[in-house]
Amino acid sequence: MVSPNVEDTTSFTHTLGTLVKKSWANLMKVTNMVKEFGQDDPRRVIHSFKVGLALVLIYILHHFRPSFYGFGDNVIWAVLTVVIVLELSVGATLGKGFNRMLATGLAGALGVASNKLATLCGDKGKVVMTSIFVFVIAERVTFMRFSPKLKARYDYGMIIFILTFCLISLSDMTGHELLEIAYGRLLTIIIGSCIAITVCIFICPVWIGEDLHNKIVGNIEKVAEFLQGFGDEYFNNSENTEVENDKQFLERYKSVLSSKSSEETMAVLARWEPRHGRFRFRHPWKQYLKIGNLTRFCAYKLEALSVYLHNSKTPYEFRSRIQESCTTISMELGKALKESSLMIKKMSKSSTPKSHVLNAKNAAESLKSILRTNPWEGADHLEIIPASTVASLLIDIVICVEQICEAVDELASLANFVPAELMHRGIVQPISDSNGSVHVVTVSE
Amino acid sequence: MVSPNVEDTTSFTHTLGTLVKKSWANLMKVTNMVKEFGQDDPRRVIHSFKVGLALVLIYILHHFRPSFYGFGDNVIWAVLTVVIVLELSVGATLGKGFNRMLATGLAGALGVASNKLATLCGDKGKVVMTSIFVFVIAERVTFMRFSPKLKARYDYGMIIFILTFCLISLSDMTGHELLEIAYGRLLTIIIGSCIAITVCIFICPVWIGEDLHNKIVGNIEKVAEFLQGFGDEYFNNSENTEVENDKQFLERYKSVLSSKSSEETMAVLARWEPRHGRFRFRHPWKQYLKIGNLTRFCAYKLEALSVYLHNSKTPYEFRSRIQESCTTISMELGKALKESSLMIKKMSKSSTPKSHVLNAKNAAESLKSILRTNPWEGADHLEIIPASTVASLLIDIVICVEQICEAVDELASLANFVPAELMHRGIVQPISDSNGSVHVVTVSE
Numbered sequence: 001m002v003s004p005n006v007e008d009t010t011s012f013t014h015t016l017g018t019l020v021k022k023s024w025a026n027l028m029k030v031t032n033m034v035k036e037f038g039q040d041d042p043r044r045v046i047h048s049f050k051v052g053l054a055l056v057l058i059y060i061l062h063h064f065r066p067s068f069y070g071f072g073d074n075v076i077w078a079v080l081t082v083v084i085v086l087e088l089s090v091g092a093t094l095g096k097g098f099n100r101m102l103a104t105g106l107a108g109a110l111g112v113a114s115n116k117l118a119t120l121c122g123d124k125g126k127v128v129m130t131s132i133f134v135f136v137i138a139e140r141v142t143f144m145r146f147s148p149k150l151k152a153r154y155d156y157g158m159i160i161f162i163l164t165f166c167l168i169s170l171s172d173m174t175g176h177e178l179l180e181i182a183y184g185r186l187l188t189i190i191i192g193s194c195i196a197i198t199v200c201i202f203i204c205p206v207w208i209g210e211d212l213h214n215k216i217v218g219n220i221e222k223v224a225e226f227l228q229g230f231g232d233e234y235f236n237n238s239e240n241t242e243v244e245n246d247k248q249f250l251e252r253y254k255s256v257l258s259s260k261s262s263e264e265t266m267a268v269l270a271r272w273e274p275r276h277g278r279f280r281f282r283h284p285w286k287q288y289l290k291i292g293n294l295t296r297f298c299a300y301k302l303e304a305l306s307v308y309l310h311n312s313k314t315p316y317e318f319r320s321r322i323q324e325s326c327t328t329i330s331m332e333l334g335k336a337l338k339e340s341s342l343m344i345k346k347m348s349k350s351s352t353p354k355s356h357v358l359n360a361k362n363a364a365e366s367l368k369s370i371l372r373t374n375p376w377e378g379a380d381h382l383e384i385i386p387a388s389t390v391a392s393l394l395i396d397i398v399i400c401v402e403q404i405c406e407a408v409d410e411l412a413s414l415a416n417f418v419p420a421e422l423m424h425r426g427i428v429q430p431i432s433d434s435n436g437s438v439h440v441v442t443v444s445e
Numbered sequence: 446m447v448s449p450n451v452e453d454t455t456s457f458t459h460t461l462g463t464l465v466k467k468s469w470a471n472l473m474k475v476t477n478m479v480k481e482f483g484q485d486d487p488r489r490v491i492h493s494f495k496v497g498l499a500l501v502l503i504y505i506l507h508h509f510r511p512s513f514y515g516f517g518d519n520v521i522w523a524v525l526t527v528v529i530v531l532e533l534s535v536g537a538t539l540g541k542g543f544n545r546m547l548a549t550g551l552a553g554a555l556g557v558a559s560n561k562l563a564t565l566c567g568d569k570g571k572v573v574m575t576s577i578f579v580f581v582i583a584e585r586v587t588f589m590r591f592s593p594k595l596k597a598r599y600d601y602g603m604i605i606f607i608l609t610f611c612l613i614s615l616s617d618m619t620g621h622e623l624l625e626i627a628y629g630r631l632l633t634i635i636i637g638s639c640i641a642i643t644v645c646i647f648i649c650p651v652w653i654g655e656d657l658h659n660k661i662v663g664n665i666e667k668v669a670e671f672l673q674g675f676g677d678e679y680f681n682n683s684e685n686t687e688v689e690n691d692k693q694f695l696e697r698y699k700s701v702l703s704s705k706s707s708e709e710t711m712a713v714l715a716r717w718e719p720r721h722g723r724f725r726f727r728h729p730w731k732q733y734l735k736i737g738n739l740t741r742f743c744a745y746k747l748e749a750l751s752v753y754l755h756n757s758k759t760p761y762e763f764r765s766r767i768q769e770s771c772t773t774i775s776m777e778l779g780k781a782l783k784e785s786s787l788m789i790k791k792m793s794k795s796s797t798p799k800s801h802v803l804n805a806k807n808a809a810e811s812l813k814s815i816l817r818t819n820p821w822e823g824a825d826h827l828e829i830i831p832a833s834t835v836a837s838l839l840i841d842i843v844i845c846v847e848q849i850c851e852a853v854d855e856l857a858s859l860a861n862f863v864p865a866e867l868m869h870r871g872i873v874q875p876i877s878d879s880n881g882s883v884h885v886v887t888v889s890e
Binding site for chain 1: 486489490492493494496497498500501503504505507508520521524525528529572575576579580581583584585587588591604607608611612614615702703705706707742745746748749752813816817818819820821825826827830831833834836837838841
């Protein structure tokens with residue numbers, strides 16, 4: 001039998017072919033995106049596997065129903081707990097697990113007590129009493145959730161508190177039966193939390209404290225990179241082989257400008273984490289926030305400085321008079337920050353940053369004395385303004401960097417960093433200020 | 446019978462008295478803190494009442510068990526939904542409610558389908574198949590949660606998707622029974638979401654779009670305040686009665702520096718909100734983010750500028766030569782921003798900001814021509830550097846402010862602001878640049 005409309009079929013096949021091709025292309029696009037995305041941070045792939053594993057574990061536990069506890073219908077609470085509690089980092093998982101267990105326990109006890117109290121008031125009285133209890137607890141705890149201090153650490157616990165209290169209050173059961181159910185659920189939630197915490201800690205753990213540590217180190221390095229590159233870049237003197245050809249390092253500090261909130265979140269979560277690697281249980285995470293803030297203030301100044309990088313109208317002959325001291329200041333500040341970041345990275349005490357800051361201060365003094373002699377006498381003032389602004393901003397940044405180095409020193413004593421005698425060998429020759437000349441500074445890393 | 450140790454009893458009573466007093470004092474402290482906290486933002490108190498009300502509503506619905514749907518045991522899903530979905534703002538509640546309903550529906554359908562498929566494989570096959578399904582779904586969806594774009598809008602939905610799929614897979618029921626349970630739960634979750642959304646929208650709604658709108662207006666105002674006050678403050682000429690006695694306005698812009706992440710969150714949530722007040726459903730929220738970013742860049746420059754406010758070493762006689770044009774620039778920029786913020790606030794088109802920017806530009810040109818004549822010939826260069834840096838930074842800020850005004854104009858055309866002829870009366874006399882003299886600028890607000 002021949003089809004009456006071959007053309008239609010062809011066009012349909014064609015359309016179908018196009019559709020399949022398009023879908024395939026889309027699928028490949030998504031797959032590639034996901035692949036790249038996983039390569040960016042392989043920990044994400046591992047975390048996804050961990051979630052899958054934990055849930056399969058619960059499924060198997062549930063399927064074989066060990067007789068030592070009543071998993072039964074309560075399995076949903078274990079699933080709920082694992083799905084919600086198991087987070088990427090150990091800190092977040094511990095925080096949520098602790099919140100969940102504590103809040104369920106407390107709210108369960110309060111719920112059972114208020115249920116007993118309400119039952120005493122007779123059938124109609126129970127409805128009124130329970131309504132009042134539910135309203136008051138939900139209203140008060142919701143209000144407390146707005147407090148920034150409580151929200152940071154216990155927000156999840158407060159939601160679970162309301163939830164558990166309401167569930168128990170709304171239950172039709174009373175007395176012994178209710179107690180049994182509440183006990184069963186609490187046990188299931190504890191088991192779920194423990195599975196989540198175990199999987200999180202024992203399979204490729206991600207420590208958020210370490211992330212914060214690395215992030216702060218990275219931020220200081222970005223600011224250091226900019227400062228180390230600035231001198232050569234501004235005075236168009238990129239012969240230095242250390243400076244890479246791409247100008248990426250002049251842009252990287254921009255991510256520091258808006259990292260405040262993520263640093264704060266990390267510090268809150270890091271406080272939940274137990275001793276791990278080089279970090280104690282009560283590692284001074286707050287000091288990291290202080291260093292982070294100071295680094296950010298420094299980045300704000302770099303933002304002002306960077307305008308003049310691409311906009312240097314001052315003729316080279318004028319700029320060259322301050323070139324030596326400006327380059328020294330920015331280079332020494334960059335080195336001071338680099339050394340400070342190394343101090344945090346290796347967790348070792350060092351006095352090298354201080355000497356670099358001292359060198360920068362001396363260079364700033366010699367820059368000031370150059371400026372005092374009116375190096376641009378007779379020049380068009382408008383033309384030399386950008387250069388003198390750069391000089392002024394650089395002198396201002398010296399104070400910023402000194403504060404960062406002091407905060408890092410403070411961290412070193414708070415976290416008991418080991419002295420660096422054996423860990424780090426560096427020679428810094430002081431730059432004498434008297435004649436304004438600059439010596440060579442050697443640091444072997 | 447006389448107690449053998451009267452002293453002990455007295456000391457115990459004393460200790461108890463102290464304890465009660467202390468507890469009372471602590472309770473009063475907390476109560477006061479909470480009270481102040483509620484006065485800060487009364488919407489928090491109202492929101493807490495709303496949560497309490499919604500839960501009591503569910504309790505009463507549950508108690509009287511209307512026969513038109515099977516609430517019964519499924520009541521926990523309604524409670525869970527209301528506790529988690531009901532957020533402070535309409536945008537967040539709608540987003541979560543929508544996520545919850547959609548994800549439950551989709552995961553439910555997929556779960557029932559995969560359950561049927563697994564049942565076909567016999568008893569042992571079912572365990573293996575279900576384990577594989579659970580693992581693959583949990584792993585893939587968890588991985589997708591890391592994608593920033595998906596995370597912003599659908600994070601909650603993806604958690605619920607995993608949860609629902611796992612619950613259905615782990616259920617012992619099959620076939621018709623399973624379908625009935627799934628249907629009942631979906632219905633309860635939809636009812637819970639609807640209760641939460643209704644309570645959120647119809648009792649004193651908090652629109653996050655409006656919050657974002659006000660926040661952007663506030664940020665621009667803070668920057669404007671600084672600029673309007675800067676000239677007088679820097680040149681120690683605070684005779685102007687408009688400037689308040691406290692110097693708070695010079696610090697307020699600092700909150701703009703770190704507002705990026707909260708603005709982004711608000712913009713994501715605002716997209717869920719329906720038409721309300723003066724805002725359409727597809728109000729250009731992204732443009733608000735653009736304006737917010739530009740305002741933040743301007744605030745970075747203010748941060749650099751503010752150093753010279755408390756650190757003005759330049760003798761007054763030198764500063765006074767640039768005083769007039771510098772004060773005009775900062776005042777005009779402040780006015781331009783103030784007018785721009787008013788434009789957004791009143792949602793009206795206006796050309797006033799542009800004229801103020803033009804005035805500032807003219808003043809910048811005249812400042813440049815003053816600088817070109819070397820006003821400080823013969824002075825100690827080091828002493829005049831701070832003043833010339835201020836001049837240079839101010840000239841730089843003109844471009845920043847112009848960009849903000851352009852972005853606000855763009856918003857005005859995107860959001861169809863009404864022309865301001867009737868809403869706003871202002872007279873701006875252009876400042877002629879030719880002779881560098883400054884005319885009076887009058888703006889009646």
